Every structure is written in C-alpha cells, then in structure tokens.
Amino acid sequence: MTDLDSLLARGRLLPVLTVAGPSIGSAVAEALLTAGLPLAEVTLRVDGALEALRAMAALELTVGAGTVVTPDQVDRAVEAGASFVVSPGLHAAVVERCRDLGVPVLPGIATASDLMLAVELGVETVKMFPADLVGGPAAVKAFTGPFPAMRFVPTGGIGPAQLSSYLSLPAVLAVGGSWLAPRDVVAAGRWDEITRRTRQALQQIDEERVR
Numbered sequence: 001m002t003d004l005d006s007l008l009a010r011g012r013l014l015p016v017l018t019v020a021g022p023s024i025g026s027a028v029a030e031a032l033l034t035a036g037l038p039l040a041e042v043t044l045r046v047d048g049a050l051e052a053l054r055a056m057a058a059l060e061l062t063v064g065a066g067t068v069v070t071p072d073q074v075d076r077a078v079e080a081g082a083s084f085v086v087s088p089g090l091h092a093a094v095v096e097r098c099r100d101l102g103v104p105v106l107p108g109i110a111t112a113s114d115l116m117l118a119v120e121l122g123v124e125t126v127k128m129f130p131a132d133l134v135g136g137p138a139a140v141k142a143f144t145g146p147f148p149a150m151r152f153v154p155t156g157g158i159g160p161a162q163l164s165s166y167l168s169l170p171a172v173l174a175v176g177g178s179w180l181a182p183r184d185v186v187a188a189g190r191w192d193e194i195t196r197r198t199r200q201a202l203q204q205i206d207e208e209r210v211r
C-alpha cells in the first residue's frame with residue numbers, strides 16, 4: 001500500500017473540491033479538519049485552483065490535485081504542493097510523470113480494457129469514474145473477478161445513501177465525491193455545513209462498521 005492508500009483506507013472518504021483562491025481553499029480545509037478528515041482533492045477545473053491547493057497544502061491536510069489530464073498539469077500540481085494526483089481517466093503519460101516525480105497517482109477507469117492498461121502500468125489503485133454510470137457497486141464486484149488485486153475508489157454520483165454499498169466491498173478503499181463540499185455550499189461560505197456533512201459521513205461509516 002502507498003501512503004495514499006493507507007490514508008484512503010483510514011478515512012474512507014475523498015472529498016472532491018472545486019475551490020478557487022487561497023482563502024476559500026483554507027476555509028474548506030479547516031472545515032474538513034474540524035470534522036476529522038485530513039484529506040482532500042482539489043480539481044484543476046477553475047482558475048485559482050492551484051492557489052487554493054497551495055494554501056491547503058500548507059495546513060495539516062494531505063491534498064491532491066484532481067482533473068489532471070496532462071503531464072504538464074502533473075508538474076504544476078506537484079510544484080503547488082499536491083501530495084497525489086487524480087485523473088478522470090487513464091493516460092500512460094500522466095501515470096509515468098507521477099512515477100518520475102514519486103507522487104502517488106489515482107487514475108480513472110471505466111472499463112476492463114482500462115484496467116488491463118492499469119495493470120500493465122503497475123497501477124494498484126484506481127478511481128472508478130463515473131461510478132454510478134459505470135454500474136455502481138455491482139460493477140466493482142464484476143471487475144474484481146478478473147482483477148482480484150485491484151483496489152477501487154469509486155467516484156461520481158455518490159452521496160450518503162450509496163456509502164455502505166460501496167464501502168462494504170473489500171476491493172473498495174474509499175469513495176470520492178463532491179457532496180461533502182458542493183460548489184453552492186462553498187460559494188455561500190457555509191463552512192459549518194461542510195463540517196456537518198463530513199462528520200455525518202464519518203459517523204455513518206463508523207456506525208455501519210465499514211471502517
């Protein structure tokens with residue numbers, strides 16, 4: 001297991017954030033830390049995402065960059081302080097650049113062919129994206145047949161109602177999603193709401209004994 005895998009396995013949640021600028025990034029990071037979750041992914045989808053990531057990386061939080069689709073973005077994310085890289089899909093050049101820099105990478109997969117390439121590249125943990133459309137927990141189970149050693153972080157369309165069906169599967173390390181800190185909640189500066197949602201999810205995971 002990489003350090004990232006251990007962190008994912010401990011918290012079992014990967015908040016996917018779309019945040020811009022240092023002050024908003026820091027406020028969201030503090031909201032997650034207050035809830036007891038020291039991990040987040042900042043998607044490089046908006047201007048100011050790297051500045052947010054840089055500020056968050058200075059806090060007691062392990063922060064990764066998401067929506068990374070080119071090797072060049074890997075360089076910029078790592079320079080800004082990203083501890084890991086997440087991709088919506090599987091691109092060998094992105095995986096290899098992460099390897100070169102010694103940064104854990106969580107590439108996206110949606111098919112058995114993607115998984116075959118992941119195995120060839122030596123990837124042990126993948127993001128299943130978009131998890132709900134790929135087939136949900138049943139898809140993870142089906143993929144586990146031919147790929148018994150692969151670990152999954154399903155992401156896409158996940159909320160409290162889907163947590164236990166994914167997290168009870170041994171092949172699932174964690175689930176990712178934006179529901180803990182959705183864009184409208186961030187835009188309204190409702191940091192307490194982010195803490196509340198995250199606490200609730202962590203509590204649900206404990207109560208359902210899937211952690």
Ligand SMILES: O=C(O)C(=O)C[C@H](O)[C@H](O)COP(=O)(O)O
Nearest residue numbers: 016043066067088156157177178
């Ligand atoms: O930006 C990326 O790299 C992605 O792969 C997409 C995100 O992970 C999903 O948008 C999160 O999905 P929701 O929780 O349904 O909002």
